[in-house]
Amino acid sequence: MTEEVHGKFLEFLENTPKVRHQAEQAIYTNEHVLNIDLQDVNAYSVDLYVDLLRNFARDVDKINKSTEVFTKKLFSSALEYTSFYNSHVVYKIRQLKSERLGQLISFSGTVTRTTQVRPELISGSFSCKICNSVIGDVAQEFKYTEPLTCPNHLCTNRKQWTLDMNKSKFSNWQRVHVQENTEEIPAGSLPRSMDVIVRNELVEKIRAGDKIVMTGYLIVVPDIIQLMMPQSKVVPMQEGEGGEAKKKRNINIKDLNHKMVFMCIHADCKSTEEEFTNEELAIINEMKASSDLYYKLSQSMFPSIHGHYSIKNAILLMLVGGVGKKAEGGANLRGDINVLLVGDPGTAKSQFLKQTSAFLPRSVYTSGKSSSAAGLTASVVKDGETGEFTIDAGALMLSDTGVCCIDEFDKMNFKDQVSIHEAMEQQTITISKAGINATLNARSSILAAANPIKGRYDKKKTLRQNINLSAPVMSRFDLYFVLIDDVNLENDKNVAMHVLNNHASLSETGRISSYFTPEQVKLYLRHARGRKPRMTDEAKDLLIKKYVEIRQDSLVNSSNYMMTARHLESLIRLSEALAKIHDVELVTREYVEEAHRLMKSSVIEVKGEDIEVIAKTDDHPGFVVNHKDYVRITSSLIYLIKTRDPMERHELLESFMAESEPYIESERAFLDEHVKAENVLSFLIAKEGVLFVCDGKIHVHPNYDI
Structure with a gap:
């Protein structure tokens, strides 16, 4: 910086x-850094602004x-350092080339x-050993x-020095590894990365x-790892035709032992705890005043997906989350909500995941099949320069206080599924x-998508029989939804x-019309996530009642x-x-009712289609039973066999009709029920394999889980 520009910068500070x-x-x-907006410098003097940008590394001192x-x-007191922010151009990592050095x-x-924080010697105080x-x-x-x-003119020392630690000046520094943003990676390219010194x-x-957006300047440093690697050697060759040319190929003409490092002077983190501006508060108040905000927000998040209102509501609640609580003994009660989507191909599962990952600043989208346990949680890697072991963050760590979207969840290996038990x-x-x-910490919500075992959801079977997930993993999901591709x-x-x-x-x-723009939804989510409502006594009583109801239902439908x-x-978090x-400050009765409705709609009470127990042929018209009757008759027959000794066919049918008789009003209905039971029994033995005949008596197959 020339004295003229140096004077201009001092004038800018003073004026x-x-x-x-x-x-x-x-x-x-008690800080040591003065933060200056670059646009203020530009408004004051364009010449000063241009000179700062072009020759910053030379003039930083x-x-x-x-x-x-x-x-x-x-x-x-004095501020020792200057930092600049709000540059008019923000580059991508792959645009940082050698022409931008300094x-x-x-x-x-x-x-x-x-990495760990280390001390850096800024200026040293040395004493001569002689x-x-x-x-x-x-x-x-x-x-x-x-x-x-x-x-000392009488002393000829040039090499023997002692560093005086007490009089030397140190500062803290840390190396940060920054990778290209997912949305900035060109097709077919690997993400570029850059080491940053802060x-x-x-x-x-x-x-x-x-x-993060980082402001600073590029420098070139020796690549320690490359220098430590064995260098290629020149192999002596016999003289002959073309011998000199071959020799030259083995000579290192250029030493490729340097790399670029970014010296950061300002980092702009997109924090969720930032205060709202007056304009943002005005937008939030306007959104709060609109009627049916809950519906409009969920629809605005997924304007390209038709229907699936309960799933949209559930994902909205997942992004907002409940209230995390910490007990005195150190036990934590999580506030994050986990959601699982199970369904046929082409039912917008992956679209839900992709679009959800765009709404929170710390969001990661990954695929279960291509992710290992270390890739999902964290891995320990050796630093090539220092030789120390450091922790490399996985998907769940990277999405801390955000959402982790895992596609193809059912394709994960069992060992990899177990690795996320603790995190969930x-x-x-x-x-x-x-x-x-x-x-x-891995305080992230998990939104997972899975396919049924045979590719398509079998309505005759329960959720447990349709999906390849263990009970411990399933119990950690607050809500699970089934998406079925019906021809309607x-x-x-x-x-x-x-x-x-x-x-x-x-x-x-260029955009799909909706109630709110994606930016407005993100703003409202940031506002809502900071709230901490309390539970009313009325809501507590209703929660107990609804929980008891769900437990009773699960005993009746134990196949789920x-x-x-x-x-x-889960009910508490959803409310x-x-x-x-x-x-609002208080959780009231209506919120508990809606949370219960969502949970009931997600407990996989999927409406079944009619079941053809006898196939239609030229000689036989066939026999069809609706799904509800099929489940009722099957459950009754299996219950009778399990609670009594194995029976012959006619004994089992007689026992079933005796149990059903109090609920039958006419002789015609009795005969219809008998025909249904007889055909369902034949279907369970011949087609489903749920029952089998041994020594003339009917038994339940040991692999069948009621």
Whole structure:
């Protein structure tokens, strides 16, 4: 920076009231950095702005000196460093090339790993080992730098120095590994990454999983790992035709042993705890005032998907979440809601997951088949430069305080499914590897999608028989929904019309019409997630009543997954999430009713189709039983066999009719019931294999689980 521009920067500091106010705040909060908006510099002087951007690395020390002079003149203490933010251009990582070295630039990315905080020697105080002369303030340039000569003219020392720790100046630094954002990766390319050095106030402020905009400058450093690798050697060859040309190929003409590192001076984390501006509060109040906010928000999240209103409501509640609680003994009650979608191909399961992952800042979309246990939780890796072991965050750690969307959940290996048990309920990940024993936070909601065992959902079977998931995993989901692709004339017409309207809207306006824009929904979700409603006594009584009802139902329909005490906690979380959406302080009766309705609709009471127990042929008209009667008769027959000794066919039918007789009103109904029971019994023996005949008596197959 020339003296002219140096003077201009000092003038800018002195003549900008906003900068003076920021300096005052920084000193009162005991900080060491003055944050300056680059657009303020641009508004003051374009020449100064351009010079700052072009030659920042060369002039950074003089800029810091100007800030120190300015603050010392006005206040009792001085700010030692200057940081800039709000650049007019934000680059992608793959755009950071060597032509931008030394320039002040900003880029965006996702943090994947952070190292330990280490001390950095800024300026050293050395003493001569021969004559004890002291040399202070020896500036360090990215490496340990000793004085060139001793200041004592009678001493010839050039190499023997002792560093005085007490008089030297140190600061904190940390290395952060930043990867390209998912949406910025071109088709067919691997994500690029960049090592970033952060100092002072930025240390320990950045976490793995943060989507971040960093401002600073690029430098070139030796690549330690490449230098440690064995170099290619020249192999002597016999002289002959073309011998010299072959020799030259083996010579390293250029040493490819350097890499670029980004020196960060400002990091803009998109935090969920930021305060709202007046404009944002006005938008939130306007949205709160609209009627039927719950319905409009859920529809605005998925405008391209037709129907599935309960699923949309459930995902909205999942994104808002309940209220997490911490007991005095250290036990945590999770507030995050987990949802599972099971269904036929082509029922928009993956679309739900993809669109959901766009609404929270810390969201990860992954596939169960291509993810390992370490990829989902965390892995321990060795740092190539220091040799230390560090923890690499997996999908659940990266989505901490957000949502993790796992597609093809049923395709995961059993060992990988077990690895997320702890994360789903305790919301932590425990690692004991390579001398590292750590418990890491994984406070994320999980939205998973799975296919039925045979590709399509079999309505004659229960959820447990349709999906390849263990009971421990299933009990950790608060809600599970079944999506069935039925052939229905009216519904097919509506879906086709909805798809065509979406295509027309995208062609004309570039967006699908909905009640609220995605930005408004994100803003309201950020507002709602910060609320902490309390439970009323009336709501508590109703929760107990509804939980007892669910438990009783699960005993009757025991072929579905057993309802446990976890489902009571699910009811509490869903009720709290509803209160958060409506921005009220108390959880009332109506929210508990809606939470119970959602849970009932998700307990897989899928309406079954009629079952053909005798196939239709030319000689026989066939026999069809509706799904409800089929389940009732099957359950009664199996109950009779299990509670009594095995019976012959006619004895079993007589016992069944004796049990059913009190509920039959006419002789005609009695005969119809007998025919149904006889045909269902034949179907269970011949086709389903649920029952089998041995020594003339009917037994229940041991593999059948009622």
